[in-house]
Amino acid sequence: MKALDICNTLMIFGLISTVASCFETRAQEPNCEGLCPDGWVYFRCSCYLFMDIMKASWTEAEHHCETHKATLVIIETNAENLFVIDFARRLYKTDRRPTNSFWIGATDTVTEGLWTWYTDDSPLNFTGWAPTEPDNKVDQDCVLLGGPYNYLWDDDHCSLTASFICEKGLSYLSGPDLIG
Template sequence: MNFFLLLIFCEVVSIYAAQCPSGWVQEASSCYLFVTSSREHWTTSSFHCSLHGASLVEIDSAKENDFLRKHLTDLGVHTDFWIGLTDDSLEGQWEWLPSAETSGFTDWAPGQPDNGHNEDCAVLSHHSDYHWNDDQCDNSHYFICEKEVSGDSMIVIG
């Protein structure tokens, strides 16, 4: 009888052992891959991310942006990194790909975006302390991939 009552009052809690693949960095519910092994065009960078089940990073908040800027500063690479923002479909209308969501949060460097030379893709620019800048999509840069943390669920009784 006591065993039966104990079972009635036990909670079943689902715990997610969330983790990122080796070489990725976890922040909140996302995993980030900072690719510094090759410089690629924006489209090639996006394709490379898709091979990992990811996309070029979509920056949704100041907190995420600050994390990325700090991590890049800590890496000490001193170069630009592609992000998943483009206005290639319609000049001046910046959207994240592949989600096609417009950018609610922005962190453009002063005077940017300026479409200086047909610049339709965005980077975190080391020249402006990793604030955003528009650049020509066929320039070659390092890049940041993002995907959701994957979790294996398990049941704990207690």
């Protein structure tokens, strides 16, 4: 459907008063596409780096992301989770390497069982746990997108070496409310 058709439809249903106002609203939507560094993938004004070759402990992974002026991925919504796990799955489907697990930025190191995003200690408002996880088996405090779980979430030992995903927002282009 073309933009004009969408705007006409919205007006017919009384959702906007004029077609012109529709175009004004659409013009305000950020367009960050194409602004991620080479090798990073884009989703809703965030850039993601899948470190699928490198393996690191959770802390090393976090430091590595920092050298890229990024953090371990913070997955705030179902849409973002679907994007990330879909990309991870395709990464391994296309070249038939064995599946890797990926560290993400969630941890319960501070208080056992209280899962937070390490960047600001905020509680997880979305989770994508595998059915039997988190199980805290022998004190597991860091979260993986688990290769054996087809990239559903699993808690594991923070010292384990795994692949990881870095994320950085393009919020300076679009305002803080629009980080994906």
